[in-house]
Amino acid sequence: MVSSVINVGPENNLSRYFQDIRKYPILTPEEELRLSHLWKDEGDVKAAHKLVTSHLRLVAKIAMGYRGYGLPVNELISEGNIGMMQAVRRFDPDKGFRLATYAMWWIRAAIQEYILHSWSLVKMGTTAAQKKLFFNLRRLKGQMQAIDDGDLQPEQVNKIATTLGVSEQDVVNMNRRMAAPDHSLNAPMRADQDNEWQDRLVDDQVNQEETYAENEELSGRKALLANAMNTLNERERHIFTERRLTDEPSTLEDLALQYGISRERVRQIEVRAFEKVQAAMKKDVEARRGAAKEG
Numbered sequence: 001m002v003s004s005v006i007n008v009g010p011e012n013n014l015s016r017y018f019q020d021i022r023k024y025p026i027l028t029p030e031e032e033l034r035l036s037h038l039w040k041d042e043g044d045v046k047a048a049h050k051l052v053t054s055h056l057r058l059v060a061k062i063a064m065g066y067r068g069y070g071l072p073v074n075e076l077i078s079e080g081n082i083g084m085m086q087a088v089r090r091f092d093p094d095k096g097f098r099l100a101t102y103a104m105w106w107i108r109a110a111i112q113e114y115i116l117h118s119w120s121l122v123k124m125g126t127t128a129a130q131k132k133l134f135f136n137l138r139r140l141k142g143q144m145q146a147i148d149d150g151d152l153q154p155e156q157v158n159k160i161a162t163t164l165g166v167s168e169q170d171v172v173n174m175n176r177r178m179a180a181p182d183h184s185l186n187a188p189m190r191a192d193q194d195n196e197w198q199d200r201l202v203d204d205q206v207n208q209e210e211t212y213a214e215n216e217e218l219s220g221r222k223a224l225l226a227n228a229m230n231t232l233n234e235r236e237r238h239i240f241t242e243r244r245l246t247d248e249p250s251t252l253e254d255l256a257l258q259y260g261i262s263r264e265r266v267r268q269i270e271v272r273a274f275e276k277v278q279a280a281m282k283k284d285v286e287a288r289r290g291a292a293k294e295g
Contacts, residue, residue, distance in 0.1 A: 014074060021056040029098065036093035051088045051099060052081075058100055059084050062107050068138055069115050076111050083110025129166050133174050136164055141175075151175070228280035232273050235259065239266060240273035 027035065027050070038047035059080040066076050087103035095102075112135060140160050141152070152160070152175055161168045229237055239259075242250040252263035259266070 017074070017077075018060065021053070021060065024050075024053040024056060026057075027051075027054045032099055033093050036091060036099065039088065040091075040093065048088050051091075052084055055084055055100060055103055056081065058103065059107055062104065063111055066111055066115060071115060071118055075118075076114070079110045079114040080107045083107040086110070129164075129170070133164055133166050133170060137171070137174055140164075224281045224284050225277070227284055228277040231276050231280045236269055236273040236276070239269050240277065243270045244274065 032051070032054075035044075035047040035051050038044040039051065060077055063073060063076040063080045067073055083106040084103055087099070087106035090106075091099055091102055093099075112131065116131065116134070137160065140163060141156075144156055144159075152171070157168045157171045161171045164171075229240075232240060239255055242255060252266045255266045256263045
């Protein structure tokens with residue numbers, strides 16, 4: 001729509017950009033209404049271009065209000081220009097209010113979203129309350145003359161939390177995160193050391209040696225069970241498997257109907273099979289231990 005004004009250019013050319021946007025005239029209410037209908041009803045791109053360019057000074061003014069977050073002003077303006085284009089696309093002139101009033105929300109939203117994604121590698125605000133806290137904390141600290149302070153005083157934290165409707169802990173956490181810039185994990189812990197910060201990170205993954213030992217033990221148990229199952233006859237093996245070794249064990253009733261015997265008889269076979277398996281596994285373990293000692 002207005003690709004020529006989205007790219008503001010390098011930071012040192014801002015003064016030139018501000019001079020250029022003053023060339024675009026501010027529209028009268030009648031001109032704005034006429035152009036808005038041309039764009040909305042007929043898709044007139046030239047009309048949309050005039051609507052956007054006539055509000056570039058508004059975008060720049062709003063963007064300058066976000067200079068305190070340490071991001072290049074030219075990038076803030078570029079994002080604001082994109083928000084302005086979105087506003088023009090969605091503007092309904094028949095609602096009865098001016099484009100500038102409607103566009104201010106889109107411009108601020110675009111700039112704030114850019115700041116949240118660019119200001120830190122860590123997500124700063126994921127909820128509406130956190131975003132409100134992020135973009136109002138500096139202003140409230142400025143009113144308290146506490147911009148350059150470290151941790152806020154308890155009474156300051158309480159006042160900010162009450163004003164913004166958030167918890168005091170959220171205020172403390174956000175203030176600390178905004179005060180501490182991102183640091184590389186590859187940075188040395190001290191100037192005279194080779195150790196990096198990433199060397200102090202705790203590995204939450206399971207220890208490989210422990211995993212190997214657990215797998216070895218599990219494999220050993222499976223082998224013992226497989227050998228012990230050979231001591232059972234076919235019916236004992238089936239009933240034992242269905243009752244003890246499946247995720248959804250069969251009921252005594254189901255097995256009783258399958259074999260044409262009573263539920264009590266099925267239970268007795270299950271208990272007997274378990275005792276035989278247990279005894280066989282115990283015997284196998286003792287035999288392996290004896291072999292290990294002889295070896």
